[in-house]
Amino acid sequence: MSEPIPIIGGTGAxxxxxxMRLARAGRPVVIxxxxxxxxxxxVERLARAAxxxxxxxxxxxxxxxRGPIVFLTVPFRAQAENLNNLRDALEPxxxxxxxxxxxxxxxxxxxxxxxxxxxGSAAQQAQEMVPDGVTVVAALHTVSAQELGDPNTQLxxxxxxxxxxxxxxxxxAEIVESIPGLRAVNAGPLEAARIVEQLTPLLISINARYxxxxxxRITGLGAEDHWR
Amino acid sequence: MSEPIPIIGGTGAxxxxxxMRLARAGRPVVIxxxxxxxxxxxVERLARAAxxxxxxxxxxxxxxxRGPIVFLTVPFRAQAENLNNLRDALEPxxxxxxxxxxxxxxxxxxxxxxxxxxxGSAAQQAQEMVPDGVTVVAALHTVSAQELGDPNTQLxxxxxxxxxxxxxxxxxAEIVESIPGLRAVNAGPLEAARIVEQLTPLLISINARYxxxxxxRITGLGAEDHWR
Numbered sequence: 424m425s426e427p428i429p430i431i432g433g434t435g436a437x438x439x440x441x442x443m444r445l446a447r448a449g450r451p452v453v454i455x456x457x458x459x460x461x462x463x464x465x466v467e468r469l470a471r472a473a474x475x476x477x478x479x480x481x482x483x484x485x486x487x488x489r490g491p492i493v494f495l496t497v498p499f500r501a502q503a504e505n506l507n508n509l510r511d512a513l514e515p516x517x518x519x520x521x522x523x524x525x526x527x528x529x530x531x532x533x534x535x536x537x538x539x540x541x542x543g544s545a546a547q548q549a550q551e552m553v554p555d556g557v558t559v560v561a562a563l564h565t566v567s568a569q570e571l572g573d574p575n576t577q578l579x580x581x582x583x584x585x586x587x588x589x590x591x592x593x594x595x596a597e598i599v600e601s602i603p604g605l606r607a608v609n610a611g612p613l614e615a616a617r618i619v620e621q622l623t624p625l626l627i628s629i630n631a632r633y634x635x636x637x638x639x640r641i642t643g644l645g646a647e648d649h650w651r
Numbered sequence: 652m653s654e655p656i657p658i659i660g661g662t663g664a665x666x667x668x669x670x671m672r673l674a675r676a677g678r679p680v681v682i683x684x685x686x687x688x689x690x691x692x693x694v695e696r697l698a699r700a701a702x703x704x705x706x707x708x709x710x711x712x713x714x715x716x717r718g719p720i721v722f723l724t725v726p727f728r729a730q731a732e733n734l735n736n737l738r739d740a741l742e743p744x745x746x747x748x749x750x751x752x753x754x755x756x757x758x759x760x761x762x763x764x765x766x767x768x769x770x771g772s773a774a775q776q777a778q779e780m781v782p783d784g785v786t787v788v789a790a791l792h793t794v795s796a797q798e799l800g801d802p803n804t805q806l807x808x809x810x811x812x813x814x815x816x817x818x819x820x821x822x823x824a825e826i827v828e829s830i831p832g833l834r835a836v837n838a839g840p841l842e843a844a845r846i847v848e849q850l851t852p853l854l855i856s857i858n859a860r861y862x863x864x865x866x867x868r869i870t871g872l873g874a875e876d877h878w879r
Contacts, residue, residue: 535839570871580870583853611763611856618849625811625846626869628839632879633872640868641854642808643798644861651860 427451427490428598431483431497431505434465437522438496440571441563443469444602446476447574453479455486462486472574484512492518492594496563499538499545500529506552515556520595521549521616522563524623535628537621546585546616560586560595561616564623566605567636578604580638583622585615596650608641609651655679655718656826659711659725659733662693665750666724668799669791671697672830674704675802681707683714690714700802712740720822722748724791727766727773728757734780743784748823749777749844750791752851763856765849774813774844788814788823789844792851794833795864806832808866811850813843824878836869837879 428445432438433454442452446469454469456462462480469478479489487493487509497505502523513519523545528534542548546561553559562584570576582599584607586592596607610619626637656673660666661682670680674697682697684690690708697706707717715721715737725733730751741747751773756762770776774789781787790812798804810827812835814820824835838847854865 535843567871608857609860610853611860615763615853615856618853621846621849625838625843628843629836629869629872632837632839635871635873637872638870640870641857642866642868643795643863644857644865645863 425450427453428492428494429453429455429486429489430494431455431487432495434461435496436568436572439465440568441494441496443472443574444571446473446478448601450601451477453481453486453489455481455483457483484508487512492520492598494520494522496522498529499523499525502545503552506549510554513554513557517557518591518594519549519553519557519559521546521559521561524564524620526624535624537624543614544616544620546613550613558588558591559613560584560591561613561619562595562599564619565626565639567638570636578602581606581608581640583608583610583619585610585613585619587613593650607650653678655681656720656722657681657683657714657717658722659683659715660723662689663724664796664800667693668796669722669724670706671700671802672799674701674706676829678829679705681709681714681717683709683711685711712736715740720746720748720826724750726757727751727753730773731780734777738782741782741785745785746819746822747777747781747785747787749774749787749789752792752848754852763852765852771842772844772848774841778841786816786819787841788812788819789841789847790823790827792847793854793867795866798864806830809834809836809868811836811838811847813838813841813847815841821878835878
């Protein structure tokens with residue numbers, strides 16, 4: 424039995440897609456939402472897409488207590504508010520996997536441009552805001568939420584994982600790679616999120632032009648040794 | 652007969668690799684260098700790797716006059732100096748393809764980090780510095796110079812092309828795609844170079860970890876309609 428995987432913002436497109444894919448891969452998931460009612464609705468929708476899912480729906484702070492590795496999949500506009508609300512819920516030793524992208528859409532700007540975050544990246548802002556002893560790993564920025572949430576699509580792309588401790592990243596990589604078609608690539612320390620978070624606006628721009636749901640693949644890595 | 656393709660900084664690893672690949676694809680190339688002697692040596696080396704090459708070696712300012720689309724493949728440290736030296740050589744109507752990446756290595760920092768460029772990117776700095784009527788397109792940041800310069804390697808990756816006019820980018824894409832294994836992807840306006848230039852330090856970091864010569868592939872684009 425693997426541990427439940429809480430997803431804060433699990434009613435949003437990225438969070439729900441992640442929950443659905445993980446549930447279909449046999450992982451227990453916990454959908455967190457600001458409202459217990461919306462969490463419950465997302466659980467019902469998920470149960471239709473993944474009939475054998477082990478899933479529960481809770482308000483975010485309760486969801487965050489359910490497992491050691493917590494995913495945060497909220498818009499940048501809501502990231503700081505969510506992290507404030509989780510201060511009493513997160514405990515030392517937990518990992519927070521931040522997927523936040525600081526697109527300018529947060530302030531009515533273009534989703535093809537980003538905002539400068541004083542700390543360097545949304546992930547580094549998250550690391551500053553979580554309680555002492557909680558470690559942030561950044562991942563999942565480049566996976567199309569539409570693609571992820573469509574159970575009929577076969578994924579075939581990479582997830583770039585940034586974090587300061589290799590062992591932490593490896594735990595996140597294991598979860599990511601339990602979803603068929605996703606390969607986790609070690610993209611360096613947490614500060615590399617400054618780069619990786621920028622890939623989302625680039626892909627949004629490409630998607631507008633190509634009518635695609637683009638993702639990223641790093642070429643030239645050995646097929647076997649995909650995690651280092 | 653296609654027009655000669657000048658490569659400023661063609662004795663460097665990226666420039667030479669580009670020249671060699673283009674020459675093997677049957678394109679006439681002009682290797683530019685600060686010194687005519689070094690240009691000549693690069694031509695000799697190229698003639699061994701591509702026996703049928705149409706190639707000449709010239710000092711940069713003379714090379715830049717030889718064709719309508721000029722590639723600039725110099726280190727960031729030397730970019731502004733080169734553009735100053737080309738002020739009298741470049742003429743309205745020419746395209747300058749900038750491959751410069753502002754890594755912190757330019758100031759003895761890490762190649763896995765970048766410097767902030769006031770204009771937003773090295774390519775935008777180039778656009779500011781070229782004579783009026785010369786247009787900058789940014790490309791080739793993510794292709795490993797080692798990989799490009801190794802004639803025994805089959806390339807299999809994308810080149811992200813940024814520029815403000817689609818027709819200009821299409822001309823650059825045509826040259827890029829004359830090299831087997833490279834696909835050009837329209838990555839948006841020139842300002843998107845702010846993002847694309849950051850991919851090089853990311854790949855350098857991945858290469859150090861994976862002992863690879865990594866590149867980038869955009870997934871989810873149709874195989875047929877690769878240029879939009």
